[in-house]
Amino acid sequence: MEKKEKIKLKWRFKILIFLVIVLGVIFVYGHNINVKGLKVEEIPIFNEKLSKEYDGFKIVQFGDLLYGSTVYEKELENVIKEINALNADVVVFTGDLDSNTSMNTEQRDMFIKYLKQINGRIAKLAIIGDHDQKYLDDYKIILEDSNFILLDNAVKEIYDETNIPLTFIGLTNTNNIEQFYNNDSFKITLIHKPDEIKNIQNSNLVFAGHSLRGQIIIPFIGGIKKQDGANIYINNYYKVNNQEMYVTGGIGCQDIAFRTFNKPSITLYRLYNS
Numbered sequence: 001m002e003k004k005e006k007i008k009l010k011w012r013f014k015i016l017i018f019l020v021i022v023l024g025v026i027f028v029y030g031h032n033i034n035v036k037g038l039k040v041e042e043i044p045i046f047n048e049k050l051s052k053e054y055d056g057f058k059i060v061q062f063g064d065l066l067y068g069s070t071v072y073e074k075e076l077e078n079v080i081k082e083i084n085a086l087n088a089d090v091v092v093f094t095g096d097l098d099s100n101t102s103m104n105t106e107q108r109d110m111f112i113k114y115l116k117q118i119n120g121r122i123a124k125l126a127i128i129g130d131h132d133q134k135y136l137d138d139y140k141i142i143l144e145d146s147n148f149i150l151l152d153n154a155v156k157e158i159y160d161e162t163n164i165p166l167t168f169i170g171l172t173n174t175n176n177i178e179q180f181y182n183n184d185s186f187k188i189t190l191i192h193k194p195d196e197i198k199n200i201q202n203s204n205l206v207f208a209g210h211s212l213r214g215q216i217i218i219p220f221i222g223g224i225k226k227q228d229g230a231n232i233y234i235n236n237y238y239k240v241n242n243q244e245m246y247v248t249g250g251i252g253c254q255d256i257a258f259r260t261f262n263k264p265s266i267t268l269y270r271l272y273n274s
Contacts, residue, residue, distance in 0.1 A: 036070070038082055039265040043246065046274035049204055050186050053162040055273045059188075060086050060120075062266040063094035063209030066131065066252025067111075071264075076114050079251060079266065084119050086268050090158065091120035092168070093148065094209035095129020095192040099252060103135040108142055115146035122158050124148045127170040129192045129210065130229070151190060155180055174199035193229025194247050197240045206245040207269075208233070213249045217261040227254065 050057075060083055065071055071079075083091060097111065118124055126148045132139045143150045151170020158166050167185040171177060174196045181187060181202040189200055194208035211230030214223010223234045238245045251264040 036075075037263055038075075038078055038251070039249075039263045040082055040086070041249075041265050041267045042270070043267060044270050044272060045205065045244070045246075046272045047186075047204060047244075048274050050271055050273045051162070051164045051166075052273045053164055054160065054166055054186070054271055057160070057166070057271040058086065058089045059207075059269045059271070060088035060091045060266060061094060061207050061209075061246075061248050061269065062091075062251065063192075063248045064096045064129070064212055064250030064252055064254075066096055066099040066250070066254065068099040069252040069254070070257050071252045073110065073114075075251070075264075080114050080117050083266060084117070087121070088119070088268070089121045089160065090168070091118055091124045092190055092207060093124075093126040094190055094207060094248060095127050096131040096209065096250075096252075097129070097139060097142070098131060098135065099254075101134045103138040108138050111142045112145045115142065115148065118146070122160060123156065123168075125156060125168055125170065125190065126150055127190045127192055128152055128172045153177070153180075157185070169203065171196065171200075194233035194238075194245060195229050195231060197233060197238070197243065197245050200243065201241055203243050206240075206243055208245060208247045209250055211235075211247055211250075212254055212259075213247060213262055215254060215256075215259055215262060217259075219261060223262070225254075 062079065062083060124147060126143050140150060149156055153172050154170055156168045165185045167187045168190060169180045169187060170190045187203045188205045189203040191206060191208045193210045197206055200206060211234040213236055214234045215225040217223050226234060236247050248267050249262055249265040253259060
């Protein structure tokens with residue numbers, strides 16, 4: 001074998017070893033490190049249509065807990081602790097509590113124990129995710145016993161020492177929703193699947209979940225893991241039909257216990273009149 005060929009083989013072998021090491025590091029990072037911990041994102045939202053009475057109003061969103069994927073009791077306890085440290089005016093849960101298809105009494109009581117501890121100064125609101133549909137009766141009991149208000153294609157107006165309401169609209173589906181948008185109040189819509197925004201026309205803000213922001217994020221490209229209901233809108237922010245939509249990164253994992261550049265997170269929104 002010629003000397004040049006031997007040099008080429010050595011370089012190919014070195015490159016192969018390097019790639020194996022890189023892939024190994026990525027696997028360990030995505031499977032063992034990046035699925036743990038919890039990041040708190042703080043996002044200021046400026047909207048001139050917001051009443052000045054709500055300037056500085058704080059909303060905490062969490063979603064896609066997917067308990068049993070990478071989240072267990074220890075992680076859930078930490079989520080509750082972090083939410084309460086933010087002193088939210090309103091806490092919203094945008095669906096997918098458990099990753100399983102059924103729930104026993106022990107699991108249900110465990111969720112009630114922890115979710116009941118969440119503090120929202122004015123209200124705690126929740127909507128139904130696709131996973132929640134699989135254990136819907138238990139999910140409704142959990143929310144009720146944890147003092148969450150379930151918005152199942154429903155509206156909740158809140159008042160903060162003023163007669164001007166802040167309107168939350170929780171949608172399980174987007175059929176015949178025009179009735180929810182026929183007044184002049186500031187409207188915040190909660191949806192589970194972000195692609196549903198295409199059917200919404202007159203909301204001031206939209207908060208969504210489900211996509212996990214693509215779960216596996218590649219720098220300069222964004223999330224790459226798409227799923228039904230998050231094929232179009234999977235990243236953290238969009239403006240659609242003149243409506244701002246924020247998509248939470250979620251806490252658990254879908255299908256595979258793997259995240260890259262996308263730590264589990266909850267979001268604190270501070271609303272401002274601009």
